Amino acid sequence: MSSNSPALPGAENDPLASPGEVVVDAAARPVRRSFMAAYRARVAAEYEAAPRGNKAAVLRREGLYQSQIREWARGRDAV
Structure with a gap:
């Protein structure tokens, strides 16, 4: 195993991993999502x-939080 690939501790003893397979920790390098301005404007509107009663449905469908929408609206209104 190379030293630059993050693997789970004890992966060499994992009964589900085949011999020679490296188990990579997916949470090791989270990727921050970015949103285009048109998307932010559309979702905020x-x-x-x-x-x-339907505001939470919009948030769930888009996978967003209310704080994100508030921040986007605040930025839109500041311009």
């Missing part, structure tokens, strides 16, 4: 136009 859709969230704000949604009736009170």
